[in-house]
Amino acid sequence: MNAMTNLRLITVLVLCLTPPPLLAQGAGKRPVRALTPATPGGPGDTQIRLLAPKMSEVLGQTIIVDNRASNNGIVAMDLVARSAPDGLTWAVGNSGTHSVNPALYKQLSYDPLRDFVAVSQFSTTGMVVTANPRLPGGSSINDLVALAKKQPGKTNIAIPGATGELAGDALWSQLQLKMTNVPYRGSAPALLAVIAGEVDIALLTPLAVQMHLQSGKVKAYGVTSKERSPVLPDVPTLQEQGVTGYDFPYWNGLFVAKGTPDKIVRELHRAVVAALTEADVKERFKQLGLIAVGNTPEEFREFVRRDVEKCRQIVKESGIPLL
Numbered sequence: 031m032n033a034m035t036n037l038r039l040i041t042v043l044v045l046c047l048t049p050p051p052l053l054a055q056g057a058g059k060r061p062v063r064a065l066t067p068a069t070p071g072g073p074g075d076t077q078i079r080l081l082a083p084k085m086s087e088v089l090g091q092t093i094i095v096d097n098r099a100s101n102n103g104i105v106a107m108d109l110v111a112r113s114a115p116d117g118l119t120w121a122v123g124n125s126g127t128h129s130v131n132p133a134l135y136k137q138l139s140y141d142p143l144r145d146f147v148a149v150s151q152f153s154t155t156g157m158v159v160t161a162n163p164r165l166p167g168g169s170s171i172n173d174l175v176a177l178a179k180k181q182p183g184k185t186n187i188a189i190p191g192a193t194g195e196l197a198g199d200a201l202w203s204q205l206q207l208k209m210t211n212v213p214y215r216g217s218a219p220a221l222l223a224v225i226a227g228e229v230d231i232a233l234l235t236p237l238a239v240q241m242h243l244q245s246g247k248v249k250a251y252g253v254t255s256k257e258r259s260p261v262l263p264d265v266p267t268l269q270e271q272g273v274t275g276y277d278f279p280y281w282n283g284l285f286v287a288k289g290t291p292d293k294i295v296r297e298l299h300r301a302v303v304a305a306l307t308e309a310d311v312k313e314r315f316k317q318l319g320l321i322a323v324g325n326t327p328e329e330f331r332e333f334v335r336r337d338v339e340k341c342r343q344i345v346k347e348s349g350i351p352l353l
Contacts, residue, residue, distance in 0.1 A: 067103025
């Protein structure tokens, strides 16, 4: 037996003895289900579909994206909260499902900290106060204020989820405007409603509005975060336009059910980070105006805890009625 044959045998033995990823060991042939709380094409759906190929490679698992649209994403989150703690059912959560809902609802079927294990945050971005271009006036927040004050309660706001609802309610409270909320199951139908003129305004991510803003199908009054969107550099923030202290970003991240073993959580975190650092994913996130994060489970949990407190304080200070 020559040296080359020996080397091949050793390589085969090493490959055979190398254990598969922990998640795959206990999974059998069951695929992973990644539940997103909105329709296809929304921010969370887009991100998990970009991350899934590399995550699947790292984990040795097939990943199926399961869209479960409902008002404020409650159905998808509740399903994951009640799932087996084996790492095979994921929640693609966001600032609405895990920070705003606990602040807005008197009774919520899940607790974002007690019922979930935070794995890692995918991204953060500001939202765009988006409007039908046929609305009278220009594109500054002062133009919107003037319009809304002429017709109290008659300016309709498409609500794609809890983040947009609370961000809008807090803004209208600060600007002393009376608006009417109209719920939609996700950002895609909310955007279509604005374009069609069914509603006047929606708070949506740059991912949702960028192409339509450039084509003139919508106009933008401002960005909700304290910094301008890198893909919409000409759209000023609301703070720049005099809405003092207003800062309301939107984020997405991965969660699993409470009780999921720490080794599996670490493996999932490693897969998220590996996917976020892929060159094509980084470039696509940049094109979509998303700032990649990839924090640790401990950092993500603490981030969510602080965000829940912030949202509860906003609800209290703004006098927003609970649902």
